[in-house]
Amino acid sequence: MFKDPDLMEDSNHCANPTLCELSEPTRRQWLTQALQWSALAWLPVSGCASLPGAGPGHPRLGFVGIAPSRADALAVPPGYSAQVLAAWGEPVGMALAMPAFREDASNSAADQALQLGMHHDGIQYFALDGSHHGLLVMNHEYTDDGLLHPGGMSPWTLEKVRKSQAAHGISVIEVRRHGQQWQMVRPSAYARRITANTPCTLRGPAAGHALLQTAADPQGHSVLGTLNNCACGKTPWGTYLSGEENFRFYFAGGARPNADQQRWGITPEAWFRWPEHDPRFDATLHPNEFHRFGWIVEVDPMDPGSVPVKRTALGRGAHEGAWVATTRTQRAVVYTGEDARFEYLYKFVSRDAIAPARSGLTLAQANHALLDHGTLYVARFGADGSGEWLALVHGQGPLTARHGFADQGEVLVKTRQASDLLGATKMDRPEWLAIDQDQHQVFCALTNNSARGQPGQPDVDAANPRRNNVMGQVIRWQEDGDFDSTRFEWNTLVLAGDPGGARAEARGKVRGDAFACPDGLMFDPRGVLWIQTDVGASDLNQGEFSRLGNNQMLACDPATGEVRRFLSGPVNCEVTGAALTPDGSTLFVNIQHPGEPPSERSDASDPQRFSRWPHGGRPRSATVAIRRDDGGTIGT
Ligand code: FEO
Numbered sequence: 001m002f003k004d005p006d007l008m009e010d011s012n013h014c015a016n017p018t019l020c021e022l023s024e025p026t027r028r029q030w031l032t033q034a035l036q037w038s039a040l041a042w043l044p045v046s047g048c049a050s051l052p053g054a055g056p057g058h059p060r061l062g063f064v065g066i067a068p069s070r071a072d073a074l075a076v077p078p079g080y081s082a083q084v085l086a087a088w089g090e091p092v093g094m095a096l097a098m099p100a101f102r103e104d105a106s107n108s109a110a111d112q113a114l115q116l117g118m119h120h121d122g123i124q125y126f127a128l129d130g131s132h133h134g135l136l137v138m139n140h141e142y143t144d145d146g147l148l149h150p151g152g153m154s155p156w157t158l159e160k161v162r163k164s165q166a167a168h169g170i171s172v173i174e175v176r177r178h179g180q181q182w183q184m185v186r187p188s189a190y191a192r193r194i195t196a197n198t199p200c201t202l203r204g205p206a207a208g209h210a211l212l213q214t215a216a217d218p219q220g221h222s223v224l225g226t227l228n229n230c231a232c233g234k235t236p237w238g239t240y241l242s243g244e245e246n247f248r249f250y251f252a253g254g255a256r257p258n259a260d261q262q263r264w265g266i267t268p269e270a271w272f273r274w275p276e277h278d279p280r281f282d283a284t285l286h287p288n289e290f291h292r293f294g295w296i297v298e299v300d301p302m303d304p305g306s307v308p309v310k311r312t313a314l315g316r317g318a319h320e321g322a323w324v325a326t327t328r329t330q331r332a333v334v335y336t337g338e339d340a341r342f343e344y345l346y347k348f349v350s351r352d353a354i355a356p357a358r359s360g361l362t363l364a365q366a367n368h369a370l371l372d373h374g375t376l377y378v379a380r381f382g383a384d385g386s387g388e389w390l391a392l393v394h395g396q397g398p399l400t401a402r403h404g405f406a407d408q409g410e411v412l413v414k415t416r417q418a419s420d421l422l423g424a425t426k427m428d429r430p431e432w433l434a435i436d437q438d439q440h441q442v443f444c445a446l447t448n449n450s451a452r453g454q455p456g457q458p459d460v461d462a463a464n465p466r467r468n469n470v471m472g473q474v475i476r477w478q479e480d481g482d483f484d485s486t487r488f489e490w491n492t493l494v495l496a497g498d499p500g501g502a503r504a505e506a507r508g509k510v511r512g513d514a515f516a517c518p519d520g521l522m523f524d525p526r527g528v529l530w531i532q533t534d535v536g537a538s539d540l541n542q543g544e545f546s547r548l549g550n551n552q553m554l555a556c557d558p559a560t561g562e563v564r565r566f567l568s569g570p571v572n573c574e575v576t577g578a579a580l581t582p583d584g585s586t587l588f589v590n591i592q593h594p595g596e597p598p599s600e601r602s603d604a605s606d607p608q609r610f611s612r613w614p615h616g617g618r619p620r621s622a623t624v625a626i627r628r629d630d631g632g633t634i635g636t
């Protein structure tokens with residue numbers, strides 16, 4: 001969200017040196033090196049041979065790539081079909097209360113709390129019965145209040161705030177496939193909405209901290225709701241991890257925000273205008289409520305009565321999402337990043353090993369405290385292709401009371417400030433990560449950063465090698481031995497952009513189909529890296545983006561660097577969130593905000609101005625199910 005440069009977060013003014021300053025290479029050397037890396041097969045990727053098309057002699061990319069498109073339609077390769085399965089406003093299937101979607105947006109806040117939220121983002125599939133029956137768990141990142149209400153935001157009322165809050169959060173739906181067609185199972189005992197008002201528990205070292213205590217929750221253990229849920233991960237113990245990304249847009253900071261609030265990008269007024277009717281989002285009245293968002297939230301979708309948990313041990317940030325690897329000793333390593341200009345990449349290593357299910361407890365229940373104990377690290381990318389994970393541990397290095405950190409809880413609430421002190425590398429907006437468990441490799445989409453190299457801003461470095469970087473890049477690193485290592489080696493997988501572009505630093509180095517602004521990533525069991533894009537509506541199909549088409553999804557073979565376009569979305573949508581069934585025969589993809597105007601808020605008098613996808617009326621974010629017409633494995 002928020003591609004408008006005036007809205008985009010740019011709060012890191014700390015003095016961390018860029019790598020150029022550390023090692024004094026020329027910028028040109030870095031650019032050249034990155035281009036060389038992107039053109040090379042860096043490390044062999046074996047993939048998994050359990051699915052068709054992964055063995056020797058089978059190229060990983062086995063579909064016919066599609067052309068860029070500007071159509072208000074979803075396009076997939078020949079031999080594939082896409083079905084709209086779950087759009088904003090569909091009842092999720094809780095008990096017998098299933099209010100139908102009203103095309104004029106006149107559903108109430110109470111209706112919306114029983115329906116799929118707006119702006120679908122990360123999604124995961126949890127099998128109930130193999131690859132034809134399971135749960136889909138998805139995030140609803142934010143709302144377009146010009147589209148959500150009849151009359152938009154005029155007048156702006158408490159009922160509209162409550163509807164907006166109900167359209168945020170997470171949905172759990174049950175789905176079943178009959179032949180080639182998927183259907184939502186309704187009613188379903190699993191169906192669930194988690195909104196911006198659903199009680200969540202705080203756990204880990206910062207739970208109960210003075211910085212998390214409020215008048216409504218003097219113990220600092222219970223928060224109402226989760227919001228701006230962006231990307232997601234799935235744990236080996238069967239739970240869902242959701243990132244609370246741009247939480248600053250919900251809070252009003254008033255005329256004189258303090259230094260901590262400024263470091264977290266709070267603004268005088270809240271973009272979402274909730275504080276006008278819900279004072280807990282007025283940070284001048286309730287400053288600690290601001291500290292209770294920005295956490296990774298864990299949900300057990302198999303237990304509809306479970307309380308979502310905010311895991312403070314993983315640190316606070318404008319988290320895109322969280323992705324889990326497993327060490328050889330069965331400890332969990334959770335990778336996260338902050339999607340904001342010049343923010344950082346993190347990983348958390350659990351203290352304990354993943355526990356097996358035991359009598360009376362499911363696997364998820366047996367690991368309920370796993371993410372509450374461990375060590376959080378922040379990344380520093382070396383100029384020579386090496387890298388280092390720096391521990392964010394109270395009492396170590398500068399993380400002491402003398403520098404403003406009373407205890408580990410404060411280190412975690414102020415993860416950004418702690419990382420500033422350690423000299424972490426300022427990145428070009430880390431979006432999704434994806435993990436190759438077998439090769440101990442991690443991929444990260446750095447979506448763009450047009451402020452890079454601008455006057456008064458950090459200059460380029462090895463991992464972020466382009467000034468006015470409007471196109472983005474995908475980097476990867478390999479941990480030294482195992483995922484809990486504190487050292488790694490890294491390089492650039494692909495520099496996004498049009499290879500025929502006029503401006504050198506917007507020019508892509510892409511082998512195959514060009515794209516811009518990588519955001520969503522998924523590493524599939526065959527060793528294919530799937531890339532989804534998020535170019536803002538004010539840039540799509542214009543200027544340096546004029547030949548790249550609508551936002552899209554592509555497949556990349558990391559062993560060769562080849563990229564092939566698989567899907568093109570409708571007008572002004574973002575393509576985000578991808579989940580495969582275990583057999584690889586269905587790919588669920590989320591289409592977010594079709595028809596979003598450049599202002600990122602629809603004109604309530606003409607909400608269909610840019611798109612009528614998917615059903616010819618009011619544009620609606622939706623989950624689509626994509627299958628090969630012959631039922632075969634996606635991508636082969
Ligand atoms: Fe919500 Fe960074 O995308």
Ligand code: CA
Pocket residue numbers: 001002534574592593
């Ligand atoms: Ca978006």
Ligand code: CA
Pocket residue numbers: 001230231320431432519520534576
């Ligand atoms: Ca994203």
Ligand code: CA
Pocket residue numbers: 001431447519534
């Ligand atoms: Ca994005």
